[in-house]
Amino acid sequence: MADSETPLLDELEEGPWPSFVKEMKRAAEKNEAAKDLLRQLERSYVDKVGHWKHGGIVGVKGYGGGVIGRYSDLPEEFPAVAEFHTMRVNMPSGWFYNTKKLRELCDVWDKHGSGLTNMHGATGDIILLGTSTDHLQPCFDDLAEIGFDLGGSGSDMRTPSCCVGPGRCEWACIDTLELLYDLTMTYQDQLHRPMFPYKSKMKISGCPNDCVAAVPRSDIAIVGTWRDKIRIDPVEVANYANDGLDIVQEVVMLCPTRCMTWDGKTKTLTIEDAECNRCMHCINLMPKALRPGVERGATILVGGKAPIVHGALLSWVIVPFMKIEPPYTELKELLDKIWEWWDENGKMRERLGELINRLGMRNFLKAVGLPAVPQMVKAPRANPYYFWDPEEVK
Amino acid sequence: MADSETPLLDELEEGPWPSFVKEMKRAAEKNEAAKDLLRQLERSYVDKVGHWKHGGIVGVKGYGGGVIGRYSDLPEEFPAVAEFHTMRVNMPSGWFYNTKKLRELCDVWDKHGSGLTNMHGATGDIILLGTSTDHLQPCFDDLAEIGFDLGGSGSDMRTPSCCVGPGRCEWACIDTLELLYDLTMTYQDQLHRPMFPYKSKMKISGCPNDCVAAVPRSDIAIVGTWRDKIRIDPVEVANYANDGLDIVQEVVMLCPTRCMTWDGKTKTLTIEDAECNRCMHCINLMPKALRPGVERGATILVGGKAPIVHGALLSWVIVPFMKIEPPYTELKELLDKIWEWWDENGKMRERLGELINRLGMRNFLKAVGLPAVPQMVKAPRANPYYFWDPEEVK
Amino acid sequence: MATRTDFGPPYFRDMLPPVIQKNYGQWKYHERIKPGLLVHVAESGDRLWTVRVGSPRLVSTDWIREVCDIADQFCDGHLRFTSRHNVEFLVSDEAKVEPLIAYLQEHGYPVGGTGHAITNPVHTQGWIHCHTPATDASGIVKAVMDELYEYFVDWKLPAYCRVSLACCLNMCGAVHCSDVAILGIHRKPPVINHDVVRAKCEIPNVIAACPTGAIRPDPKTKSLIVNEEKCMYCGNCYTMCPGMPLADPVGDGVSIWVGGKVSSARTPPKFSRLVIPYLPNNPPRWPETTAAVKNIIETWAKHARKHERMGEWIDRIGWERFFTLAGIEFKPQLIDDFTLAPETYRSTPTFKW
Amino acid sequence: MATRTDFGPPYFRDMLPPVIQKNYGQWKYHERIKPGLLVHVAESGDRLWTVRVGSPRLVSTDWIREVCDIADQFCDGHLRFTSRHNVEFLVSDEAKVEPLIAYLQEHGYPVGGTGHAITNPVHTQGWIHCHTPATDASGIVKAVMDELYEYFVDWKLPAYCRVSLACCLNMCGAVHCSDVAILGIHRKPPVINHDVVRAKCEIPNVIAACPTGAIRPDPKTKSLIVNEEKCMYCGNCYTMCPGMPLADPVGDGVSIWVGGKVSSARTPPKFSRLVIPYLPNNPPRWPETTAAVKNIIETWAKHARKHERMGEWIDRIGWERFFTLAGIEFKPQLIDDFTLAPETYRSTPTFKW
Numbered sequence A, B: 001m002a003d004s005e006t007p008l009l010d011e012l013e014e015g016p017w018p019s020f021v022k023e024m025k026r027a028a029e030k031n032e033a034a035k036d037l038l039r040q041l042e043r044s045y046v047d048k049v050g051h052w053k054h055g056g057i058v059g060v061k062g063y064g065g066g067v068i069g070r071y072s073d074l075p076e077e078f079p080a081v082a083e084f085h086t087m088r089v090n091m092p093s094g095w096f097y098n099t100k101k102l103r104e105l106c107d108v109w110d111k112h113g114s115g116l117t118n119m120h121g122a123t124g125d126i127i128l129l130g131t132s133t134d135h136l137q138p139c140f141d142d143l144a145e146i147g148f149d150l151g152g153s154g155s156d157m158r159t160p161s162c163c164v165g166p167g168r169c170e171w172a173c174i175d176t177l178e179l180l181y182d183l184t185m186t187y188q189d190q191l192h193r194p195m196f197p198y199k200s201k202m203k204i205s206g207c208p209n210d211c212v213a214a215v216p217r218s219d220i221a222i223v224g225t226w227r228d229k230i231r232i233d234p235v236e237v238a239n240y241a242n243d244g245l246d247i248v249q250e251v252v253m254l255c256p257t258r259c260m261t262w263d264g265k266t267k268t269l270t271i272e273d274a275e276c277n278r279c280m281h282c283i284n285l286m287p288k289a290l291r292p293g294v295e296r297g298a299t300i301l302v303g304g305k306a307p308i309v310h311g312a313l314l315s316w317v318i319v320p321f322m323k324i325e326p327p328y329t330e331l332k333e334l335l336d337k338i339w340e341w342w343d344e345n346g347k348m349r350e351r352l353g354e355l356i357n358r359l360g361m362r363n364f365l366k367a368v369g370l371p372a373v374p375q376m377v378k379a380p381r382a383n384p385y386y387f388w389d390p391e392e393v394k
Numbered sequence C, D: 001m002a003t004r005t006d007f008g009p010p011y012f013r014d015m016l017p018p019v020i021q022k023n024y025g026q027w028k029y030h031e032r033i034k035p036g037l038l039v040h041v042a043e044s045g046d047r048l049w050t051v052r053v054g055s056p057r058l059v060s061t062d063w064i065r066e067v068c069d070i071a072d073q074f075c076d077g078h079l080r081f082t083s084r085h086n087v088e089f090l091v092s093d094e095a096k097v098e099p100l101i102a103y104l105q106e107h108g109y110p111v112g113g114t115g116h117a118i119t120n121p122v123h124t125q126g127w128i129h130c131h132t133p134a135t136d137a138s139g140i141v142k143a144v145m146d147e148l149y150e151y152f153v154d155w156k157l158p159a160y161c162r163v164s165l166a167c168c169l170n171m172c173g174a175v176h177c178s179d180v181a182i183l184g185i186h187r188k189p190p191v192i193n194h195d196v197v198r199a200k201c202e203i204p205n206v207i208a209a210c211p212t213g214a215i216r217p218d219p220k221t222k223s224l225i226v227n228e229e230k231c232m233y234c235g236n237c238y239t240m241c242p243g244m245p246l247a248d249p250v251g252d253g254v255s256i257w258v259g260g261k262v263s264s265a266r267t268p269p270k271f272s273r274l275v276i277p278y279l280p281n282n283p284p285r286w287p288e289t290t291a292a293v294k295n296i297i298e299t300w301a302k303h304a305r306k307h308e309r310m311g312e313w314i315d316r317i318g319w320e321r322f323f324t325l326a327g328i329e330f331k332p333q334l335i336d337d338f339t340l341a342p343e344t345y346r347s348t349p350t351f352k353w
């Protein structure tokens, strides 16, 4: 170890959690860029600052996004990462793979890039981490060959993502995987060619557990839900109780609407369904006994984002319930109207949620043709500063 | 009735609730201004708009506030209310009166004004409703004679008020009445001579029940509380239970911190005092059995106000606990610092709470020398936009 | 005679009845004997009975003298007013309590307002004395209290219920934290009188007064222009400048707000929230307003649990359920779009249908 | 060859194992057999076992191939990744489940991350690939997960616990709704390179980018001036303009945020909130940061009730109690002073000592 070029990073090979340093070293065995990346990172560990230059615009033919340009600020010392661009590759719905496809991907990346990847990026893409400018187009062409297209970057629709949904989850109230694929294909142009005021993210979760973090992490969140009653299998409820689940403490008392009652003697659970807000908690605890209803669809929420510029936002309900069935016409018409309004009114680097805040939810709803309903708010306004259409004042 | 000049108002003489119209008519029997007020009000009931002109500055010698100038916009029709100014008279602490004082007051007002009053105004003053400009000074002089001074108006300290406190309430953790009197006397200058950026209100409640609405309605709210344990009389607790109080449903389950347990068999109530937030609920329900602790003082909150200009605010905790004992030095030093900072930094018509919002709570606390403590916030910040003193960054 | 100034209010101790003088700060507990009647018991064993009566607040000196007569007869000349403008007769002789109550009831004084009741609505001047009202104050309060009378004199409610009224957005009635608030509103932008503006107003101050930045200088007229799209009729410009009146018989009216509270009992203070953005000014009895207030209170009374204030009840059932139970239509104006608006939007698919 | 574009991602159905193809959308229930092992049962009675393993996320193609080998051996070539970057082996043959787990454990793959565990921290690029980081990403995550390993592979926690990391305020790790968030921060204003600003930056856009309005044009230098009093080091100007770097070995470091959540189970999503405003960058193992995270999680684990997420626990006990229990000093930076600040202030005398 004493002679190691990367003594600090070497320490991170220890410990039970799998080590990214080991991965870098593995790649470095075959690839100069990976080796210089490791060395530059060690330098950052010493200097306590990053060593990448600001930005840099690179890309592939016909696309405006999908590649993040990156240049070392120490190119003399680490020449193999002088250019070290990332390609964002659109993953399949639900991150399902067969090993054949994955191996093909590895082959392409070993041919053109550093051999390092993120499986996956925080938005959901396959991140191919580090290649040079002249490899971008050939790499893209080879990816196309094996059926992998690029994802989004810049001021475009970003690669949307979804939870595993009907692929493996009994609670999926909508077909997250198919919807994701359909929307991705419908909006290829928006995905590949930055044309919006800023990025626009979409995420699809099959139920309010929101396993893909749609509400906090996307401008447009589609979250499955149902309108009718929770389906109860009374025998299985009793089984859970017999198996030691404390139905009162763990279920009834944690139900946010307190709409459940438990009869300990008869081991009967009753749900006052009209008061249930479908939070999933009871279902989560007793998947064998309770199930979402059968009249299914989705709640649409918009505006979620990270802090830049005016503070982080969680998405807000704008459609309490929408049926989600192919060809998804109602949904797509709404998406089109939303983007159109944003595109027309948004300032540069103004996300949808910030624009709604600037121009007012009321104006947004009017523009996209949605009625005001109480489900949109936690509470009505507390300030008396509201507007009237002169037409109304007669 | 058919011949009445005020057919609309006459309808408000009916019904079980005492009628202000009757009162106006009573005054009108003796007083022309009261009569014209009634007639002008009837006109407003027909026109559905008020008939007073905008503002008008009038006053008494040596004072900048205490009188609200008012002029009819129909002086030809209602000449007796052409001038109809209001005098705000500072009430005694807790609105306690003996009949002698009240009769003296009535005599003065019959001599100089309309004979109509508000007992009391929303800030707490005795409102003498309607006199002419030339009566203002004589009226004030006669009031002085019987020991009534004016209250506040304009950009001054407004007439502070307090709950009945130790006068009649077993829960008063501070001497609201005496403190109010002392502060009123100490700050006579601030009360009578507008010198601030805008109005400044102070209200004092003896406990968190806040019977004088200090938290929402004053820039500076002083609310009694305690630091030690709720005093329990176990026998009386059991008595309440025996008398039919459902201790579990009505007390334990409504305790916001759920820090109480009830042993139904032994009829014993236990409070985990460290977790109690002193909300008063259990004490309110069992005054004979539970009492505030003995280590008493007040929480100081600032910033409360109505919506103008930037929206209504509730006051915010800035001192979780302060001993409140004569001569109230610590409190007065704080008040002085607060007003000084506001006076120096506030824009015209900027209330204290709005200034704190504009310049930041952090700056306010620093300026008045208060340490940051978690009791000040419901929750820490969710946004990462915070500042460092260059001194700290080394 | 040189004018005496800054001598302050009468000293309250001079006003206290002997039983309070003696037991000042030494009260031990109280009981609510029946609506309108409290007894406070001192450590010494002394007792003080309080009889509370509703007042119209706008009263004549004759009324004050009448009340003084009663206090002389039953209370050795001692009484007080409350923070909500009721009168409290302070009785130290048990024998006088029931006669006092009988006398009051006979003479039309509403005895009540204590405990789980509706007490006197805090309210404001309205057309009686103010220059900025969008509605009257005393008139609506009278009409509403005639309807709610039974809830003042009796204990029929699950918890405290504070009704308040303010006749314009200045909210002198401090309605912003009331169980039910009645608030006068304008719905038309100011009609500018340029001559008055030029003569009487400080242009920069008027511009600064507008919360939405709707006002800008008009160099041509040397006066002001209001961007009507941005004006939400708060009247703040008129407060600063007589040249910008907003009052209008068609535009003006009343809005209804619910769920606020002041005390920290159980839950912290809460703001009232808009549920009906507009009802017409319909004097003398404002039937739409009284009906709306009554409906809201009775809906709450029917559904809330014991000790559950209006806002606590709504927090438990959810606002969406409030609207269905109260049968109130949800209007676009209810959705906030002022500075803290995002805090009111719902960021979860969990709500009730 | 004409470049093919806009053909989209591989169709997911081609990737699904036969048991999913057959039972797509027909799952009935699942069971958590043990940490890292789920079984999903279809209406048809078919079963699908999932074995979840932690991944360092930053992986080589060799690692992917290795994982593929395992999937070939035990899962007929089928696997998936999760929304938090774990690998899931999809097993349709019960007989292969235990051998798979044994194989994985033997080869150093952490089996776990399901149920009441800490799962893989969502994180970002850091010094590996980004131009705006205030700290590294993969390094801290590795150091933290080494410490928290037992909570990944076992069920020792009261509820779900999501740890996330972002290396700058852009928050690519979307840490803003995490039970525990580690966020890189700068603490020094940008150091302006006027030549670069002049050459490469669109001045109005840079000015508009500053959330606090701290930047103004400098006509003298034809560049920009930053009002350092107003700068809170967000780095947004640097994103827009390479002439304004903020990175600094002394200024940069890490902040800790707690109590956020994403799911709507029981309670709606919540933002994470600042509890430690600064810890130094101390590579390679960031001992202050790992200790702080561990302390917070273990304090929660010790005091929370079953199913109570970090934020739900804190909401129950109150933030003031969180600070005493966790032994964390409350710093002035924790008090909000950005646009929604008043919503975070306490407007009641009810709190705990």
Ligand code: SRM
Pocket: A068, A070, A086, A088, A118, A120, A121, A122, A123, A124, A125, A126, A127, A151, A159, A199, A201, A217, A218, A304, A305, A306, A307, A308, A309, A351, D123, D124, D125, D129, D130, D131, D132, D169, D170, D171, D172, D173, D174, D239
């Ligand atoms: C690669 C990735 C982090 C990762 O390691 O996974 C990433 C990396 C960058 N993000 Fe991000 N973001 C990534 C997911 C996110 C997410 C998470 C998500 O999508 O769920 C967020 C928060 C959600 C959101 O968008 O609000 C996110 C919020 C940002 C922001 C702030 C946006 C905002 O409105 O607040 C910026 C700044 C910007 O756009 O100028 C940003 C900017 C960037 C840039 C392009 C840096 C820049 O300033 O130009 C980073 C490039 C790093 C590099 O060199 O590789 N990134 N970024 C993620 C994309 C991978 C993928 O495609 O799968």
Ligand code: SRM
Pocket: B068, B070, B086, B088, B118, B120, B121, B122, B123, B124, B125, B126, B127, B151, B159, B199, B201, B217, B218, B304, B305, B306, B307, B308, B309, B351, C123, C124, C125, C129, C130, C131, C132, C169, C170, C171, C172, C173, C174, C239
């Ligand atoms: C008389 C009274 C209403 C009543 O009928 O009781 C009253 C009447 C007026 N208030 Fe008030 N306010 C009265 C208590 C209040 C309260 C309640 C309180 O003090 O607890 C408030 C809300 C609390 C607060 O101050 O935030 C209140 C908030 C306002 C405001 C808005 C202030 C704000 O910052 O939001 C204004 C507008 C202004 O100051 O320009 C205002 C302005 C006015 C003016 C002076 C009208 C004006 O625009 O200049 C009114 C004069 C009416 C008149 O002609 O008699 N009045 N005003 C109350 C004073 C009586 C007294 O001294 O006892």
Ligand code: SRM
Pocket: B094, B162, B163, B164, B165, B168, B169, B170, B171, B209, B210, B211, B212, B213, B284, B285, C030, C032, C038, C081, C082, C083, C084, C085, C086, C113, C114, C115, C119, C120, C122, C159, C160, C162, C177, C178, C179, C260, C261, C262, C263, C264, C265, C309
């Ligand atoms: C007389 C008065 C104080 C004064 O200095 O004038 C007063 C007197 C008492 N209040 Fe109060 N409160 C008085 C205004 C208030 C206010 C202020 C307001 O309404 O504007 C509040 C805050 C109301 C709110 O939250 O919106 C108030 C919230 C309380 C509470 C908490 C109620 C709750 O559960 O939220 C209690 C405790 C209780 O009664 O259970 C209380 C309790 C009491 C007690 C029992 C205190 C005592 O031991 O003497 C007194 C008799 C209460 C009753 O009416 O049954 N008092 N009380 C005020 C009478 C007003 C009136 O005429 O109706």
Ligand code: SRM
Pocket: A094, A162, A163, A164, A165, A168, A169, A170, A171, A209, A210, A211, A212, A213, A284, A285, D030, D032, D038, D081, D082, D083, D084, D085, D086, D113, D114, D115, D119, D120, D122, D159, D160, D162, D177, D178, D179, D260, D261, D262, D263, D264, D265, D309
């Ligand atoms: C595989 C995955 C979806 C995917 O498409 O990739 C997934 C899968 C499942 N989730 Fe999830 N969740 C997944 C990310 C999430 C996320 C997103 C995140 O963490 O970024 C959340 C929101 C977390 C939050 O609130 O901060 C999430 C909140 C839940 C919840 C609600 C937990 C709660 O009480 O707050 C449940 C219900 C439960 O398990 O009780 C749930 C339940 C489930 C179930 C039981 C659903 C099912 O019937 O199959 C799955 C196994 C859970 C387990 O880990 O024990 N899943 N789940 C994700 C695995 C991530 C990982 O590798 O750890």
Ligand code: SF4
Pocket: A163, A164, A165, A169, A170, A171, A172, A173, A205, A206, A207, A208, A209, A210, A211, A212
């Ligand atoms: S979001 Fe709901 S449907 Fe989707 S994987 Fe999670 S629990 Fe299943």
Ligand code: SF4
Pocket: A254, A255, A256, A257, A258, A259, A260, A271, A275, A276, A277, A278, A279, A280, A281, A282, A283, D266
């Ligand atoms: S889904 Fe949630 S709200 Fe509905 S019954 Fe279950 S726990 Fe209660």
Ligand code: SF4
Pocket: B163, B164, B165, B169, B170, B171, B172, B173, B205, B206, B207, B208, B209, B210, B211, B212
């Ligand atoms: S605020 Fe407290 S001390 Fe004052 S009267 Fe009300 S209950 Fe009594």
Ligand code: SF4
Pocket: B254, B255, B256, B257, B258, B259, B260, B271, B275, B276, B277, B278, B279, B280, B281, B282, B283, C266
């Ligand atoms: S005062 Fe409030 S918090 Fe304390 S024990 Fe009583 S009900 Fe609980």
Ligand code: SF4
Pocket: C124, C125, C126, C130, C131, C132, C133, C134, C166, C167, C168, C169, C170, C171, C172, C173
């Ligand atoms: S609320 Fe408005 S109209 Fe009513 S008295 Fe106050 S300032 Fe005047």
Ligand code: SF4
Pocket: C189, C190, C209, C210, C211, C212, C213, C214, C215, C226, C230, C231, C232, C233, C234, C235, C236, C237, C238, C246
């Ligand atoms: S009424 Fe209010 S919003 Fe309209 S112009 Fe005047 S100050 Fe501005």
Ligand code: SF4
Pocket: D124, D125, D126, D130, D131, D132, D133, D134, D166, D167, D168, D169, D170, D171, D172, D173
């Ligand atoms: S969080 Fe900041 S530093 Fe980290 S990858 Fe995202 S943009 Fe880059």
Ligand code: SF4
Pocket: D189, D190, D209, D210, D211, D212, D213, D214, D215, D226, D230, D231, D232, D233, D234, D235, D236, D237, D238
């Ligand atoms: S770092 Fe942020 S706050 Fe500071 S000048 Fe740049 S954009 Fe403004």
